[in-house]
Amino acid sequence: MNEKNNVWVFIQQDEGKPAEVSIELMCKARELADTLKVSMCGVMIGKNIKAEAKKLISYRADRIYCIEDGRLDHYTPVPYTKIMCEVIKKYEPQIVLYGATTTGRDLAPRVASSLKVGLTADCTDLKIGDHTMKDQEFKNILYQIRPAFGGNIIATIVSPEKKPQMATVREGVMKLSAPESKYAGEVVNEQIKLTDAEFPTEVIKIIKKTRSVNLKAAHIIVSGGMGAGSKENFKLIQDLAHALGGTVGASRAAVDAGFIAKEHQVGQTGTTVRPKLYIACGISGSIQHRAGMDQSGRIIAINTDPEAPIFQIAHYGIVGDLSDVIPRLIKAVKSK
Numbered sequence: 001m002n003e004k005n006n007v008w009v010f011i012q013q014d015e016g017k018p019a020e021v022s023i024e025l026m027c028k029a030r031e032l033a034d035t036l037k038v039s040m041c042g043v044m045i046g047k048n049i050k051a052e053a054k055k056l057i058s059y060r061a062d063r064i065y066c067i068e069d070g071r072l073d074h075y076t077p078v079p080y081t082k083i084m085c086e087v088i089k090k091y092e093p094q095i096v097l098y099g100a101t102t103t104g105r106d107l108a109p110r111v112a113s114s115l116k117v118g119l120t121a122d123c124t125d126l127k128i129g130d131h132t133m134k135d136q137e138f139k140n141i142l143y144q145i146r147p148a149f150g151g152n153i154i155a156t157i158v159s160p161e162k163k164p165q166m167a168t169v170r171e172g173v174m175k176l177s178a179p180e181s182k183y184a185g186e187v188v189n190e191q192i193k194l195t196d197a198e199f200p201t202e203v204i205k206i207i208k209k210t211r212s213v214n215l216k217a218a219h220i221i222v223s224g225g226m227g228a229g230s231k232e233n234f235k236l237i238q239d240l241a242h243a244l245g246g247t248v249g250a251s252r253a254a255v256d257a258g259f260i261a262k263e264h265q266v267g268q269t270g271t272t273v274r275p276k277l278y279i280a281c282g283i284s285g286s287i288q289h290r291a292g293m294d295q296s297g298r299i300i301a302i303n304t305d306p307e308a309p310i311f312q313i314a315h316y317g318i319v320g321d322l323s324d325v326i327p328r329l330i331k332a333v334k335s336k
Helices: 020-036 050-059 077-091 102-115 235-244 252-256 287-291 322-335
Strands: 007-011 040-046 063-068 095-099 119-123 125-133 136-148 153-157 165-169 186-189 220-224 247-250 277-281 298-303 316-319
Touching: 007 020, 007 102, 020 040, 020 050, 020 095, 020 125, 020 136, 020 165, 040 050, 040 077, 050 063, 050 186, 063 077, 077 102, 095 102, 102 119, 102 165, 119 136, 136 165, 136 287, 153 287, 220 235, 235 247, 235 277, 235 322, 247 252, 298 322
Parallel strands: 007 040, 007 095, 040 063, 063 186, 095 165, 119 165, 220 247, 220 277, 277 298, 298 316
Antiparallel strands: 125 136, 136 153
16 A cells, blocks of 8 residues: 555544544545545554554544654643654655644644745534646645634635645544544554654643533534623523523623633634534624534524624524523524
């Protein structure tokens, strides 16, 4: 099997467990690899990770390159960057994807700078297509798609002249596909020599804070925007979410206005969600916000402006003041 020009995913791990965004990216990478008729591979760096690496084969990975060292248990920039650069130079993939996490956003630019290749950050979609530049046609290159100019446009970015083409991708924007337990892939043990000088920093202590809000796992989300008018009025959104057994979300404008904490923010600069039901209350529907929730199963929009962009993607629209509509909805829910 050809080991060059494949589609790769950097598999971020935390205490040996792969990050969910990395698995999401493997599912998308498989789709891209099938289009290009090449292999899909992962690179996993850490300590005692072979067993977890083997499990990832079920996401239709042809190979997982596994680099183990007791000093690599936690992400540290210098050795991780060296490892990624060395394996990329050895196998010459055409695409390398990273999750747009704190780790991915730190590692990917370091690798791109070292290899002198392009990098697009915070992508919300990836496709394969052709591009003509300076009278030269490039076939089957990576379209790196992301909101730009504050979310006012959707930009398609290409970097065809050098490989690998690299991108970081936001959590939750790529769909997970069902694993295939019988998929035939392999774990390849890579040996990268690391000196003590390449570990200039040491992780002394890790402090973890449990999220009080898990928007990604919510089946029902009721989100409020600036249409709520005030922090006090935002309680209506919370009351409706409680009545429905759902989770409270918010637009960036509502968060910036101090109506609710940032961990509730849905959208390009918040969390990307795919609930079964999404109710947008007083949210106009900027591109940034829609990019984070437009894959919801059912969308209900409540807004006083019948021309609000949110109605373009809503399955059901209610034109009215949320302070009048929401109490009626809560009453109807409770009466059932």
